[in-house]
Amino acid sequence: MPVSPGRHPVRIVAQRTGLTPDVLRAWERRYKAVTPTRSPGGQRHYSDADIERLALLARASRSGRQIGQLVPLPNEELARLIEGDERESRERVGLGPDHPAVESYLSSALMAVEEFDAHKLEQTLRSAVLRMPVDEVLDQVIAPLLFTIGSLWHQGRLRPANEHLATTTIRRVLVWMADLSVRDTGAPVIVVGTPANQLHELGAMLAATTAAGNGWRVAYLGPNLPADELARACAHAKASALALSIVYPTDDPDLAEEIRALRKHLPPQIGVVFGGSGAGHYADAIKEIGAEHLSSLAGMRQWLRVRAVSLLSGRAAR
Secondary structure (H helix, E strand, O other): OOOOOOEEOHHHHHHHHOOOHHHHHHHHHHHOOOOOEEOOOOOEEEEHHHHHHHHHHHHHHOOOOOHHHHOOOOHHHHHHHHHHHHHHHHHHHOOOOOOHHHHHHHHHHHHHHHOOOHHHHHHHHHHHHHHOOHHHHHHHHHHHHHHHHHHHHHOOOOOHHHHHHHHHHHHHHHHHHHHHOOOOOOOOEEEEEEEOOOOOOHHHHHHHHHHHHOOOEEEEEEEEEOHHHHHHHHHHHOOOEEEEEOOOOOOOOOHHHHHHHHHHHOOOOOEEEEEOOOHHHHHHHHHHOOOEEOOOHHHHHHHHHHHHHHHHHHHHHO
């Protein structure tokens, strides 16, 4: 029997939270973390709220807190604990790109790509997420890994099938990372994707995961959308910002006009930001519409923080 709308089987919950089915069963049986419904055949089905709750519990438990002490807490209190624990972890650990742990994750991940081992690659990246702040995983593990994979592929030192396996696996991990992020229903919304004829979406997924990890609600559209559809999505989502990734091609004669068309379709209050290795080739059009071109995820985070503060100030003034 198909899963009813709004309900998810155990495998989906495991993918989105990083919890194994055994841990899920233990948390439900011993601690009543959530109470899933049952299908006529006895299969457990979880709601969106169940998944959100389990994701919060999973993140809060990473710092060493006991699950039995976390379950009684409401979501809002869990979110505050997570914020404090992860901030303390960043200050205490201070991992840099030359830290042995970072080097270990990178070398292990690259070896898995070369060995065509998707399971090993995914487990390596998930392990990094569970032991490092999310921003550092993106900056120091996943982004450098993608750059290395791309370089090896262009040099002919990595087979196309290996490159496809790696990008598919990394895409799955990025979705999982975004799903782990705490969602505040009052947070601003950002729409993320790529413009028309831009088919490479991993840069957009990095931006989406970065935004989710920094408190924004993300409406992720994927690749290859024309300006009018991007604008329509922003209107439907009541978005405060739009982030687009440009990678390849870098000489599309129609893309500059697509960029210019964005401002015609978008309300002036929506902030627009571009990133990706190919965005610099369209710098004139980006500047012309008053958008910003960011060259790093760190720049993206700073832009998001400034934008969020500006939006909050605007709300307070009304």
